[in-house]
Amino acid sequence: MVQQRYKDICSAQRSIPVFAQHWWLDAVCPGWSAAIAQKGDQVTGIWPYAPQQRMGISLLRNAKLTPYMGPVVFYPADMKEANRDSHEHDVIADLAGQLPATKVWHVSLHPGNRQAGLYRAKGLRNEVQQTFLIDLAGDEASLFANFKESLRRNIRAAEKEFTISDDVSCLPQLYSYQQQTLSNKGVGQPYTLADVQRLMDACKAHNSAALWVARKGSEVAAIVWNVWDQERSYYYMGAQKPGGDSYRAMSALLWHAIKQAKARGNTIFDLEGSMDPGVERFFRGFGGRRELYIVLKKSDSLLWNAINYLR
Numbered sequence: 001m002v003q004q005r006y007k008d009i010c011s012a013q014r015s016i017p018v019f020a021q022h023w024w025l026d027a028v029c030p031g032w033s034a035a036i037a038q039k040g041d042q043v044t045g046i047w048p049y050a051p052q053q054r055m056g057i058s059l060l061r062n063a064k065l066t067p068y069m070g071p072v073v074f075y076p077a078d079m080k081e082a083n084r085d086s087h088e089h090d091v092i093a094d095l096a097g098q099l100p101a102t103k104v105w106h107v108s109l110h111p112g113n114r115q116a117g118l119y120r121a122k123g124l125r126n127e128v129q130q131t132f133l134i135d136l137a138g139d140e141a142s143l144f145a146n147f148k149e150s151l152r153r154n155i156r157a158a159e160k161e162f163t164i165s166d167d168v169s170c171l172p173q174l175y176s177y178q179q180q181t182l183s184n185k186g187v188g189q190p191y192t193l194a195d196v197q198r199l200m201d202a203c204k205a206h207n208s209a210a211l212w213v214a215r216k217g218s219e220v221a222a223i224v225w226n227v228w229d230q231e232r233s234y235y236y237m238g239a240q241k242p243g244g245d246s247y248r249a250m251s252a253l254l255w256h257a258i259k260q261a262k263a264r265g266n267t268i269f270d271l272e273g274s275m276d277p278g279v280e281r282f283f284r285g286f287g288g289r290r291e292l293y294i295v296l297k298k299s300d301s302l303l304w305n306a307i308n309y310l311r
Contacts, residue, residue: 006034009043017110018208018229019068020048027202028195029063035098037091045091047071049107051100057301059104064191065199067236067272068293070109071095089115096122105298111270111291125297130280132288134269136262143258146287151251158252162214162221170213171200174223177239184242203227209236212256214249222249226257232268233261247282254286 007022018024025032029050037045047070050063062069073091075084092115105124111133116126136143144152175193182189203209212224222240226233235257240250254271261269271283299305 002033002036005036006046006048009036009046013043013074014230015074016046016072016229017068017232018203018227018234019066019110020046020072021206021208021229023202023206024066024199025050025063027199028065032063035095037094037098042076043074044087045071045073045095047092047095047099049099051102055303055307057104057304058100058102059106060099060102061104061106062108065195067108067234068110069107070113070296072110089118093118103299103301104304105296107296109294109296111293113294116294119294119296123298127295127297128292129275129295131291131293132271132283132286133291134258134271134286134288136258136267136269140259140262143262143287144255147255148285148287151285154248154251155255158214158248162216162249162252164212164214164253164256166210167213168200168204168211170211170220170223171197171225173220174211174225174237174239177223177242178237180242181239200225210257210260212253214253216249222253224250224253224257226260228261228264228266231266232270233257233264233266234270235272250282258286 003022010016010022025048032048032050034049035047036043049060049069050066052059052061071092073088075087079087092113096118108129111131119126134143138146144155147155172193175189175196179189200209200211208229209225209227212226213220214222220241221244222238224238225236227236228234235254238250238253240247258269269288271286271288274280274283299308
């Protein structure tokens with residue numbers, strides 16, 4: 001019943017981010033649920049969540065393959081700017097009160113959610129991650145001029161070297177490139193090819209994704225999975241051919257995705273950030289605004305704490 005009501009809300013509210021859409025949740029976590037806030041007949045906010053159990057421990061974490069979760073607040077069109085923060089606070093307090101009692105939290109909120117005091121009062125730690133947001137208001141020439149000169153040179157060279165197309169058949173290749181890169185770092189792949197294929201199928205069915213592929217002749221040099229909603233376009237995931245000698249192909253793919261986002265009418269391109277120094281340096285070159293977003297954490301389980309200590 002909750003899922004159907006949530007789906008009806010998604011149909012009525014076009015502003016809901018792609019990662020909170022009912023079809024996205026169906027693809028990544030069939031057992032999802034949601035808190036729904038209402039004032040009179042008006043729905044004022046939603047908080048989708050992915051309840052989990054591990055060794056008898058209750059957890060609230062981001063669903064698999066979902067970078068941002070947490071509350072989404074709806075604002076009346078005629079609301080004064082001075083009243084927005086109080087409205088947001090009250091709606092999120094209502095939503096948080098509906099969530100199940102949970103021993104462990106690790107939830108990355110959507111950028112722009114700043115009710116840190118409310119979450120702390122609920123017993124949750126506020127940590128931060130970062131992303132880079134590119135404002136798409138300017139024309140293409142202005143956007144490109146805002147890039148670092150070295151990045152512009154790489155893109156100009158790449159546009160002569162590579163061809164770019166939307167080719168969903170390369171999804172297994174993206175997965176393989178990522179797998180090889182992670183293996184070289186001694187890290188396992190946290191999701192399966194079936195997981196990403198199921199999600200890509202859902203994205204394509206709702207016209208919310210492209211798989212941009214850079215080729216040099218018949219060789220696939222790099223791949224970027226781009227997703228979007230009404231307002232924002234996101235660099236969701238990507239990889240270049242292991243052993244590749246430069247970021248030229250990746251730079252060209254991201255510039256292509258940015259141009260497509262602007263043409264589509266998106267207002268923001270979210271590079272989805274990274275705390276890795278090398279990736280952060282690469283993203284900084286695109287001239288976006290650094291944005292911090294909240295990660296809510298809690299662990300009231302001695303068993304869970306011990307397991308994480310031993311890892």
